[in-house]
Amino acid sequence: MNDLVLIALADEAPALSKLPHVFQTGVGKVNAAIAAARLIERYRPKRIWNFGTAGGLTVGNGLHRCTRFLQRDMQVTALGFSPGETPFESNIVLDLGDHGLTCSSGDSFVTTATCEFAADLVDMEAYALAKACLASSTEFHCYKYISDRADDDSHLDWRANIHRGEPYYVSVLQQHSLA
Numbered sequence: 001m002n003d004l005v006l007i008a009l010a011d012e013a014p015a016l017s018k019l020p021h022v023f024q025t026g027v028g029k030v031n032a033a034i035a036a037a038r039l040i041e042r043y044r045p046k047r048i049w050n051f052g053t054a055g056g057l058t059v060g061n062g063l064h065r066c067t068r069f070l071q072r073d074m075q076v077t078a079l080g081f082s083p084g085e086t087p088f089e090s091n092i093v094l095d096l097g098d099h100g101l102t103c104s105s106g107d108s109f110v111t112t113a114t115c116e117f118a119a120d121l122v123d124m125e126a127y128a129l130a131k132a133c134l135a136s137s138t139e140f141h142c143y144k145y146i147s148d149r150a151d152d153d154s155h156l157d158w159r160a161n162i163h164r165g166e167p168y169y170v171s172v173l174q175q176h177s178l179a
Contacts (some may be wrong), residue, residue, distance in 0.1 A: 002046045003178050004039055005169075008032070008125050012052050013166040016179075025125060028107045029071065032125035036132035047139040049178070051169040053162055054123040055110050055150030059101065063168035064121065066142040067100030068093055069130040072122070073107055094130045096140065103127070103144060109158075110150040122150055143172055 001021050008027050010017035017024065025035035036048065054064075070084050070093045077083060085092045093102070104119035105127030126142050133140035145165025148157035173179035 001043045003049060003176075004043060004045045004047075005049045005051065005173070005178075006032075006036065006039070006125075006129060007050070008052050009162070011162050013169055014163060016051075016166060016169060016173075019179075021178075025129070028124050029105060029128040030107070033128040033132055036129050037136075040132060040136045040138055045138060047141060048129065048133050049173070050126060050129050050140070050142040051165065051172075052123060052125065052144055053147035053158060053165060054103065054121040054126075054144035055148045055154055055158075056121050056146035057104075057150055058120045059146060061146050063143050063145050063165060063172070065100040066103040066121070066126060066144055067096040067098045068102040069127040069142075070094070070102065070104050070119065071106060071127045072104040072119070094127065094134060096130070100142075103142065109155065111152060111154050112150065121146065143169065145169075 005022040101120035147161040148154035
């Protein structure tokens with residue numbers, strides 16, 4: 001398979017999740033990294049497409065392309081590292097060098113729009129997927145549907161909107177002759 005589609009949960013794209021080139025990673029950076037590494041090793045794809053939900057910080061409803069990724073929960077400032085910096089690595093932000101938004105990934109569900117990083121949206125998997133793709137020289141494309149505003153109501157909004165991004169994901173895949 002030249003193209004793999006990764007989503008965290010089947011609920012994010014119920015119809016797409018049944019296709020043979022669509023895989024679920026599970027929630028969070030660890031699950032996403034493990035799934036991506038296994039799938040890249042097994043299928044050796046040219047491209048990985050990631051679709052899923054995100055909380056909007058600077059952007060509102062709709063589908064948004066992400067090309068810069070950082071991990072908001074890497075915090076080792078007591079050892080002299082900047083927030084988001086993985087110790088002994090030089091890249092805090094993974095930048096695909098294309099026009100798109102910045103996604104801040106972390107293993108927490110964001111319920112406040114304050115973020116110490118300059119990010120446009122927040123999710124729980126994209127950074128890990130981008131890093132796995134960069135490490136394996138696999139092309140990475142990431143699109144996030146804003147399901148909530150990363151505020152006090154985000155848990156309710158996310159549950160109500162988790163599936164609403166699927167038509168947008170299908171449209172992107174159709175544009176690239178993948179659906």
